[in-house]
Amino acid sequence: MNSLPTFTTLGNGPTVLMLHGIGGGHLAFAPQVETLAEVGYRAVAWDMPGYGRSAPIEPYTFKGLAQACVNLIDALQCDSVVLLGHSMGGMVAQEVVARRPDKVSRLILCGTSAAFGKRTDGASAEAWARQFIGQRTAPLDAGQTMADMAAQLVPQMVGPGSLPEGVRLAEHCMGGVPAATYRRALECLASFDRQADLTHIRVPTLLVGGEFDRVAAPSVMKRMAAEIPLGRYVEMPGIGHLMNLEAPDEFDRLLLDFLREPPPRPAIDLH
Numbered sequence: 330m331n332s333l334p335t336f337t338t339l340g341n342g343p344t345v346l347m348l349h350g351i352g353g354g355h356l357a358f359a360p361q362v363e364t365l366a367e368v369g370y371r372a373v374a375w376d377m378p379g380y381g382r383s384a385p386i387e388p389y390t391f392k393g394l395a396q397a398c399v400n401l402i403d404a405l406q407c408d409s410v411v412l413l414g415h416s417m418g419g420m421v422a423q424e425v426v427a428r429r430p431d432k433v434s435r436l437i438l439c440g441t442s443a444a445f446g447k448r449t450d451g452a453s454a455e456a457w458a459r460q461f462i463g464q465r466t467a468p469l470d471a472g473q474t475m476a477d478m479a480a481q482l483v484p485q486m487v488g489p490g491s492l493p494e495g496v497r498l499a500e501h502c503m504g505g506v507p508a509a510t511y512r513r514a515l516e517c518l519a520s521f522d523r524q525a526d527l528t529h530i531r532v533p534t535l536l537v538g539g540e541f542d543r544v545a546a547p548s549v550m551k552r553m554a555a556e557i558p559l560g561r562y563v564e565m566p567g568i569g570h571l572m573n574l575e576a577p578d579e580f581d582r583l584l585l586d587f588l589r590e591p592p593p594r595p596a597i598d599l600h
Contacts, residue, residue: 333404334383334397336375340366344407345588347374348398350416350440351514352479352503354380357415359498360577361584368585373410375401377418379510389513391521395424402432411588413437415573416545417514420445423523426530436534437584440545440570443553444522458519465515469508476504487575488541490567495574527556534560535587537580539568559593 337355339362347358358374365372378397379385386393398421402410412433414422419441426433445458468478479500487496534557538550547564554562563583565572573580 332384334375334378334401335381336373336401337362338371338373338405339363340369340371342369342371343411344371344373344405345411345413346398346402346405347372348412348414348418348421349374349377349380349502350418351511351518352482352499352506353377353415353418354502354505356498357502357574358413360495361413361573361581364577364581364585370411370588371405373401373405377421377514379513380506385510385513389517391421391424391517392428394421394517395428398422398425399429399432407432409434411435411437413439413584414441415439416441416570417518419545420518420521420523423526423530424521426532427523427526430529430531433532435588436530436532437537437587438534438550438553439537439572440539440542440550442545442549443524443527443556445518445520455519462515462519466512469512474504475506475508475511476500479503483571486542486544486570488539488567488569491569491571491575492577495571495577499571499574524556527553527560528558530557530560532559533587533590533593535583536560536562537572537583538562538564539570539572539575540564540566541569542572544570 345365349357355374355376362372376383409432412422419438483500536550536554538547551562554560568575
């Protein structure tokens with residue numbers, strides 16, 4: 330049985346659905362939920378399956394995560410949503426758009442990439458992916474808690490311009506992730522590759538990078554934006570991987586400016 334993921338919601342209006350990263354949870358979008366609700370949107374932030382009170386899925390795959398997201402969109406009784414994904418959540422968002430493009434009216438991809446464990450030329454970098462997973466799980470194998478890991482990892486992921494309160498909230502979110510879910514999400518990450526699908530994304534897409542992001546490099550996100558027909562890249566100076574928490578006011582301005590843009594005119598079919 331597919332149980333619905335848990336989520337938080339605030340406000341009324343067009344729905345913006347926010348998908349957190351591997352070390353997150355619905356609280357990772359607390360500033361955005363408040364801002365969006367204040368200006369006339371229904372802001373929804375989910376707990377990905379296995380996070381918060383959301384039941385885990387079996388097997389833990391991007392196909393299953395995307396289906397859980399579509400189930401939530403349907404339960405919210407929306408024809409379509411604005412989908413905002415950060416890091417692994419940005420990968421889930423790409424998976425949703427690839428499988429159910431009718432469910433997404435606009436797309437915001439933050440600190441993410443179109444593939445994990447593969448180079449942009451398509452060659453495998455499996456050894457690198459295994460090393461990444463090994464580095465991230467080694468502290469757990471050594472008996473550390475997720476809170477211990479968060480205290481070490483989060484400060485390494487932010488830029489010099491980050492807001493201390495945002496960094497503390499990021500540590501709180503990561504510290505609350507079940508270790509078993511974190512391990513499964515890492516294994517899932519290694520399977521992701523939607524590079525070939527970027528050219529098929531047909532909705533207005535904003536890509537937000539951080540100048541100091543060492544997880545999803547700005548150069549990678551620029552290349553993604555160039556592949557997406559209606560894609561545009563914006564870089565946040567002084568900011569690292571956790572952009573929406575490091576500089577929430579600046580992030581929210583970028584988000585609202587994008588949401589207020591008029592929709593593109595439909596292409597004229599000359600055939």
